[in-house]
Amino acid sequence: MTPARPPQSREDFEARLRAIGAERYHDRHPFHARLHGGDCTPDEVRAWVINRYYYQSRIPMKDAAFMSRVDDPALRRAWRKRMEDHDGSEAGEGGIARWLKLARAVGLDPDYVATSDGVLAGTRFAVDGYVRFVREMSLLEAVASSLTELFAPKIHADRIEGLLKHYAFADDAALSYFRKRLTEAPDDVAFGLAWVLDHADTAERQDAAAAALTFKTDVLWTQLDALWGAYVEGRIPPGAWRPGEGLLDRAAA
Numbered sequence: 265m266t267p268a269r270p271p272q273s274r275e276d277f278e279a280r281l282r283a284i285g286a287e288r289y290h291d292r293h294p295f296h297a298r299l300h301g302g303d304c305t306p307d308e309v310r311a312w313v314i315n316r317y318y319y320q321s322r323i324p325m326k327d328a329a330f331m332s333r334v335d336d337p338a339l340r341r342a343w344r345k346r347m348e349d350h351d352g353s354e355a356g357e358g359g360i361a362r363w364l365k366l367a368r369a370v371g372l373d374p375d376y377v378a379t380s381d382g383v384l385a386g387t388r389f390a391v392d393g394y395v396r397f398v399r400e401m402s403l404l405e406a407v408a409s410s411l412t413e414l415f416a417p418k419i420h421a422d423r424i425e426g427l428l429k430h431y432a433f434a435d436d437a438a439l440s441y442f443r444k445r446l447t448e449a450p451d452d453v454a455f456g457l458a459w460v461l462d463h464a465d466t467a468e469r470q471d472a473a474a475a476a477l478t479f480k481t482d483v484l485w486t487q488l489d490a491l492w493g494a495y496v497e498g499r500i501p502p503g504a505w506r507p508g509e510g511l512l513d514r515a516a517a
């Protein structure tokens with residue numbers, strides 16, 4: 265019998281997870297360079313806001329799917345804050361409502377954006393794949409897949425700076441979503457990382473957790489590829505949002 269492969273040390277395994285982000289996180293996607301560098305047209309920004317809304321809207325659903333599988337009250341207690349962060353505790357509060365403020369700032373009707381009509385099929389497949397992954401895979405893989413948030417504070421800070429610098433629509437209200445995430449995400453991810461390091465206690469479990477994080481980087485990257493093909497290269501697929509649709513009627517607003 266071949267001897268069991270030893271797990272990596274906690275430090276080495278954490279370094280392995282961080283290396284996945286350094287190589288594959290969507291901050292390296294050319295769409296983000298274009299967005300943060302001020303090179304997106306207003307319609308490219310709108311397309312990003314519409315498609316990214318779909319991701320935002322599914323995050324609390326995936327967290328609810330996760331919690332429904334957890335039998336440890338302590339883990340549920342730590343996790344449920346994520347749903348409140350996105351849904352708020354009152355109507356008009358929370359991350360989803362803040363995202364819709366951004367939608368309004370870029371000239372989109374928030375009611376249109378909230379329907380998710382016009383979302384690219386590529387976005388839908390990627391995001392629905394993430395929700396399904398969290399529903400079906402092990403709890404360790406589910407938590408590990410959330411660890412892309414290790415890399416999110418930097419991209420949120422870059423985004424606030426880049427949008428404020430380059431786009432007339434950007435102000436504190438429009439960007440409140442990102443500013444709030446700067447304080448919300450680090451606590452979530454510190455908890456998630458410690459949980460993964462504690463529970464990935466065999467080489468096989470470490471491999472599974474690393475594969476889950478890799479999968480999640482693909483979920484994020486694929487959304488931007490779909491966006492780039494449709495709106496930068498101009499191959500808008502049937503059924504997807506077209507410039508001019510879903511705009512705020514400023515005269516009536």
Ligand SMILES: O=C(O)c1cc(C(=O)O)c2c(n1)C(=O)C(=O)c1cc(C(=O)O)[nH]c1-2
Nearest residue numbers: 323409410411412413414416419420445484
């Ligand atoms: O703007 C971004 O690049 C970005 C990335 C990610 C991510 O890494 O999945 C999240 C967010 N933002 C975010 O705002 C957010 O609430 C969030 C939750 C999760 C998750 O997987 O549970 N990821 C992310």
